[in-house]
Ligand SMILES: Cc1cc2nc3c(=O)[nH]c(=O)nc-3n(C[C@H](O)[C@H](O)[C@H](O)COP(=O)(O)OP(=O)(O)OC[C@H]3O[C@@H](n4cnc5c(N)ncnc54)[C@H](O)[C@@H]3O)c2cc1C
């Protein structure tokens with residue numbers, strides 16, 4: 236049966252998380268359709284038709300979908316859901332906001348953060364901050380899943396030639412209204428797509444001191460992350476938080492600076508290929524999972540690291 | 545009641561807030577998977593109110609303290625032990641509790657159906673829920689309640705402002721922050737930065753013992769809690785071994801370049 240993916244995009248660009256979701260979809264079906272709901276999102280459509288394995292691109296281009304409010308998009312998806320055995324989206328804040336609403340309207344379960352596809356009805360997902368992996372089987376008529384991007388290598392953004400189908404339905408609820416948005420602008424790679432991440436914790440002491448981390452990141456072409464404690468203290472913005480309740484990352488190299496290694500933080504980064512920890516407390520739990528640990532004062536070690544790169 | 549008070553109340557409406565609270569393994573506990581892979585070991589493990597639900601209760605109480613709400617009702621779905629969690633919420637300042645008596649570990653859709661029914665019965669104007677239960681890590685029940693009631697939703701809230709029959713909510717999203725205005729009745733789910741919950745004082749803990757907790761069943765609410773999802777097994781993730789300690793920054797850089805080959 237066909238499978239529907241809700242694309243993650245900002246009306247200009249198809250987000251890489253969609254490519255990881257398509258990789259998960261390939262293990263379920265070879266008739267993969269992608270829904271692009273947005274406003275003036277023609278460039279996203281052009282990018283998506285070229286993506287490997289995509290058979291059909293469904294386009295709902297209307298002002299009502301500009302901010303992808305869950306109230307509208309969920310009804311749009313339910314409207315076309317009959318044709319599908321699976322509905323997937325990346326487990327991003329957009330996907331997590333939307334898909335449970337879709338599932339409840341369809342009177343089916345929703346499985347969050349799927350990291351492995353065993354068969355079209357059986358999936359693996361982490362629970363308890365990743366301290367356990369549950370294998371779950373669902374007999375629902377439509378299987379609604381959010382996909383943890385770190386579980387699947389992205390498909391190629393090239394090589395496809397999908398058919399485009401225009402959807403005419405307009406669902407414009409007045410219950411919810413977009414007021415404003417404050418999006419971080421940065422020349423650095425996005426946290427969830429970066430191959431190197433340098434993260435700082437409470438040990439950084441202040442937001443200003445994060446420039447130490449940022450200069451290392453700039454030399455490495457890395458993204459910058461943080462622990463919850465650093466975000467709560469106001470050192471850095473909320474969207475830098477890595478962990479159980481923040482972002483999940485799995486770069487080739489993760490450097491944790493002044494981070495103790497609480498289970499909630501580890502939940503978001505322990506699948507990184509190589510982990511480095513810099514901490515002045517040799518008992519810090521982060522050293523139990525680090526490939527390379529350096530017991531040192533970060534205010535000496537980090538500037539030295541920056542110089543030697 | 546004086547005329548001014550009356551006008552004040554009518555003007556502001558009698559906003560009733562429903563807050564959901566879940567009893568979960570305490571966040572400090574590192575759970576262990578059972579040898580037979582049927583689940584995680586819950587015997588003799590410390591249980592607490594889900595941290596995001598505690599934030600939800602705190603927010604409701606603050607709205608009441610500001611005179612924006614008249615009553616805060618807390619609801620928990622599960623076996624009798626979840627009454628402890630309701631008492632915790634009552635000690636923080638909620639007015640009364642409802643236990644929906646079911647087996648523990650229902651799936652989110654069933655919980656959402658029960659909560660939606662209670663919200664309707666109570667005619668709640670605002671439903672505040674945690675964004676995520678730290679045991680299931682589902683992050684879905686609030687969105688499902690919103691769908692079932694056809695109410696608007698504002699998930700992952702870091703600020704809530706009530707005005708003119710709507711909630712203006714700042715949401716923590718992947719790219720930064722977003723502000724939505726949702727017409728009441730609505731569902732809001734809490735993120736970590738919404739507030740810092742207070743500690744319950746001893747007198748309030750004593751007072752909470754006398755606050756009422758009603759018990760309802762799924763049958764009374766007319767909800768079928770059957771699920772089509774079966775947990776086949778629960779396994780431990782492959783453990784990551786500690787590596788080595790390096791003695792200097794120079795050694796670290798050397799290892800990253802030549803051993804791990806992740807830096808050029
Ligand atoms: C419901 C819930 C959800 C949570 N979700 C998350 C989440 O998603 N992500 C997350 O990160 N946390 C999360 N947490 C918080 C988590 O439990 C920890 O509190 C947090 O990760 C600690 O951050 P930290 O390591 O920066 O701070 P701390 O634990 O205070 O550690 C600071 C470290 O810095 C070191 N240090 C200090 N000064 C120096 C110096 N000069 N040089 C070198 N080292 C130094 C110290 O030795 C210490 O190890 C959550 C908690 C709860 C309850």
Ligand SMILES: Nc1ncnc2c1ncn2[C@@H]1O[C@H](COP(=O)(O)O)[C@@H](O)[C@H]1O
Nearest residue numbers: 564565620621674676677682683684685
């Ligand atoms: N059994 C339950 N009883 C009360 N509230 C619940 C229950 N399960 C989930 N919730 C609420 O739904 C939120 C999200 O849970 P979840 O979708 O399971 O991550 C929690 O923070 C609670 O507020």
